[in-house]
Amino acid sequence: MxxxxxxxxxxxxxxxxxxxxxxxxxxxxxxxxxxxxxxxGFPPFNPEYFPSQLLWLAITFGVFYWLLKTVIMPRIGGILENRRDRIALDLEAAERMRSDADEAKAAYEQELTEARNRAHSIAQDARETAKADAEKERKRLDAELDEKLEAAQARIGEVKRSALGEVDGIARDVTDTILRQVANIEASQDEIASAVNQAGS
Structure with a gap:
């Protein structure tokens, strides 16, 4: 207007x-x-259009059902099947890995036990070897000490004999000097030696 x-x-x-x-x-x-x-009024509420609406509803439902059956459901089924196969493969791989881990653990424990046994054996052998070496060294030292002790005893005997020989000479000289200078007695060396020997025995 x-x-x-x-x-x-x-x-x-x-x-x-x-x-x-x-x-x-x-x-x-x-x-x-x-x-x-x-x-x-509003056409969908008009009873005159009900038959055509039902027809198009049936057509739409049929097309949707056909798409659902031939396209959507096979794809969903394929996806579910792939997912199921993948889960099965993952479970199988996990089971295999668990079995491998158990085997590796058992092998590790066995190797650890063997290593402990070897270490114990090596330690025992080392103790026995050290004990044998120590015993051998002790015997060698004992032999050396015995040899040195025998040599020292022989040396002491020689020194003792030498000292005794010198004592006898000194005693004969002193005896000769006393007899000559104090007692004015002349005596031969044989007499003096015999007297000294008698006095020493």
Missing amino acids: FVTQAFAQDGETTDHQPVTAEGANVTHHEGTISPDEHGE
């Missing part, structure tokens, strides 16, 4: 109704609007 220039300037008409461009008054309809003015 267009408002005339005169109505726009005056602000209102005499009967307070809008005026069209042709100058005619436009009346307002109060109350409800008849169906003849705006059609027959």
Whole structure:
């Protein structure tokens, strides 16, 4: 609707109704609007269109069911099958790894036991070898000490015999000097030696 220039300037008409461009008054309809003015209502709720709606519903459902059966479900089934196979392979690999780990653990424990036994045997052999070496060294030292002791005893005997020989000479000289200077007695060396020997025995 267009408002005339005169109505726009005056602000209102005499009967307070809008005026069209042709100058005619436009009346307002109060109350409800008849169906003849705006059609027959919302089409999906019209019973006249129910058969076509049911037909298109059946067609749509059939197409959807066909897509679901031939395209969507096989893909979902393939995905589930692949997932199931992958899970089975993962479980098999995990079981194999667990078995390998158990075997490795058993082998490690066996090697550890063998290593402990070898270490114990080596330590026992080392103790026996050290004991034998110590015994051999002790025997060698005992033999050296015996030899040195025998040599020392022989040396002591020689020194003793030498000292005794010197004592006898000193005793004969002293005896000769005493007899000559004190007693004014002349005696031969044989007599003096015989006297010294008798006195020493």
